[in-house]
Amino acid sequence: MSNAPAEEIPAEEIDLTEANEVIDKYLKLPGNLMPVLQGIQDAYGYVPKPTIDLVAERLNVYPSQIYGVLTFYAQFHLKPRGRFIIRVCVGTACHVQGAERITETFFGRLGIGHAETTPDLRYTFEKVACLGACGMAPLAMVNDDTFGKMTVQKVDEIIETYNARPMK
């Protein structure tokens, strides 16, 4: 869920240099809004509000329309995301294999719910419909690492492992 009401959008000061570089790169490309927004998300990890105003100004697109695009696509995020994105499959196969208990355990250990981020910006947790590896159900992923045949014990192991990883 990328939707966030205005008051939840962080209004911090942002260095717009990288956003300007992304816009420069695609400025002449017809239909450049998507690559620009993707580029900005790559650079900042999410799409900060000041960059939306900047894109609106420089590409001459209404800010409202950019917001419409950002909230339509699940790939865009308006709030900062964690360094590690934990995704737990709750599709049919994983559900049957007890995915519910896995997600509940993550919620308990991390103190956050679905589509939320820990205050230290280390973790973002998401329930997803299917990760395409039903044979390994129940399944979890942390960024690009896959963890099959998940158990409640393994949740603690994963968190320990990633707690030890550097933030940058």
Add this chain to the structure above:
Amino acid sequence: MVNLTINGKQVAVEKDATIYDAAKACGIKIPILCHDKKLHPFGGCRMCLVEVEQMKGRLIPACTTPVTEGMIVQTTTDEIVKARKLVLELLLLKHPIDCPVCDAAGDCDLQNLTYEYKVNMNRFVDEKFNHEIDYENPLIERDMNRCIHCGKCARICDEIVSYGAYTFINRGIEAKMGTEFDGPLNCEFCGSCVSVCPVGALNSRPFKFKARWWALQKTKSVCSYCGTGCQLTLGTKDGKVLTTIYDENQGFHNGQLCTRGRFGYQFVNSDKRLTAPLIRKNGKLQEATWEEALAEVTSRLAAGKSDPASVAALATPRLTNEELFLFGKLFRGTVGTDNIDHSAGYAHEALTKGAVASFGVAASPAEIADVQKSNLLLVVKSDAYETHPVIGFEINLGVKRKGIALRIVSDKKGKLTRLPGAKTTVHAPGNEVALFNALCKSVIDQGLAVEGVAGLDALKAAVADATAEKAGVSAEEIAAIAKEFASAEKALIILPIGQGYPGHNAALANAAANLAILTGQVGKEGAGLLIMGEKNNSQGAVDMGIYPKGTGLNAAAIIDGCANGNVKTLFVAGENPVVSYPNRAKVEKALENVEFMVVSDLFLTETAALADVVLPACSFAEKSGTFTSLGRRVQNVRKAIPAIGLAKSDFEILNAISQALGGARYNNQGEVFTEIAASVPAYKGLTQAGLKDEGAVYPVALAAKLVPAAAKAAAPAAGKLALVTGSALYHCGTMSRFGEGPMYVCPDAYAELNVADAAALKVEEGDQVTVTSGTGAVQVVAKVGKRVPQGVVFSPYHFGEGSVNTITDGAEVTYVSVAKK
């Protein structure tokens, strides 16, 4: 043409028509919710489904399907009705059935279609939406629970208004019409979205719970704000104007209005309206009877007849043609003075001196319809959008739909400058004439001038030293604009004029006309010069000759005359010189000094407060007559409500005075129009009845010639900012201050600064600043942005408090210093 059959009827339509258009052309109604004739086809609501013989097996949306030769269409079969009922059931699944408290009831397409298709039960059950209602602004209420996702608000805001306040946000069942960051609505509040909303999702808040639609009496009239002459329908009940009603078939603008047209009508029923005549007794204005007041005025004017030079009169171009004609006749004929004028004199000079010299007529050679027929628009000042917003919509439409090239020469940026493909040349303030002279020189140098134009040699000599440098812009830009303008098939110059624009005078009109004449862009459709008068009847006031014709005093001289005692009696019909004429302190002193001043107005304005007699006048809603809009279109104004209190129309007032002085007497304003048609050449053959709803554009016979215009050398003062005045988008003259709508969006005088200047002055948005010039000082709110270039400060003139005429003296540019209070 394409031939097709609809419900057995043969119909031939243009090949770019849709099935919906074709059906409409032969009188067959296909129900629609998301379609609007002004907008691009959308095809979202599926109400217009029809059956096409050649496309059997599925139903076809009529509003997006183009016609093809031999098409056989059925618009109401059992299957279609079933499909439409299903669509309605699905819409009603989420739509709250709160019609008894919904202001759209009676004017709701969904309600009407539900009734028409007898959807009296729903096979589906679901929860209703639970969106928060946006009450953040007092003009437009957004209740997204009632929204049916037709997208018309987002499309009109993008396609026509070019503001883009709305968009679809989120996805699937969570999708809704939202704004940027799903926040409260923050736009220019033109209300276009409200007008096209097919349900009660977008409501006009000033009209909320005022009346049911079917209880309203509807009167077609003309807006009384700017010179565009938008037609509007007033919704009235119990002698009050309660709303303006959207009628997509009205006027060139298809019922589109701006914020003051749509939400500014409240001045009519404002509780600040004058309801009885006032006479100054013992230094105070006190209520009096009409007999007393008129006796006082007529005895004064009768005495003035023996010394007509001591009598002067100022009229507002908001009056009807009939009133202005009578005004002219009373003062020129009966009283015998030529000291009459309007709009501070300079504000109509572009027509009375400029256009007369260049084209031989005191009117624009072009009309509004030419905007859409042109290939290139050259707009003087981005303010054309602010002064005449609905012309702004026309420009938006032309640029975006028809690919009309847009070139803007302006001292600041604005909404127009952001249109696709628009090229803006920002010049230093006050350089407009120099810039047009440089363009003319460039046209001549590039060999693009039309051979054998009258006055070519004189112009060549006059612009010999007009360089781009003198206009403060690059030679490349000048050469490019000159070339584009000259080589465009049809090119039109748009020049707004008004009291906020002292630089838009006769010289500028001549300079602009020179460019058009020199390049042969005159005397054909889609080309020429469109001079846009500021007020609803600016063109009419000029046509009725409300300016000194001979040796009479013009407005500025009248003010001077009041100050030095030469003018002893001043009659002011609706003008507010204290706030709108240059140099407020001087005007106030002059008006305090004049022996006798009578003011007829709707309100006790700053000027009326200084008068000896104040006569309560009627607004446009309380009288009939005609206005002439900037494109020379004469239109009928119709009385919608009885006069407020004891107010009388200026026609009645002037008629009574005229009669008492032994002058002309008319039984009704219609008789005056008959006389106008007989005595004003341009109006020959017109009748009020013949104007009907659409009005008539009177023809002009052009005698175009080049008239050299001298550019004043603008000498920037070191360390000072250049103050340019003008109109705020939401206001027009000083009357819009009495409308709730405009006053909400723009309540106070302000000074707009560039971010860099603001940073240097340590001024932030919303700070109180003191702006000081050689004439005076004024305190206003600061606005900070990128619209005005560095070194320039912009301030609109409409406000009584902090009025910008305190610091201006009629010069094109005033150099000021700005300091935080």
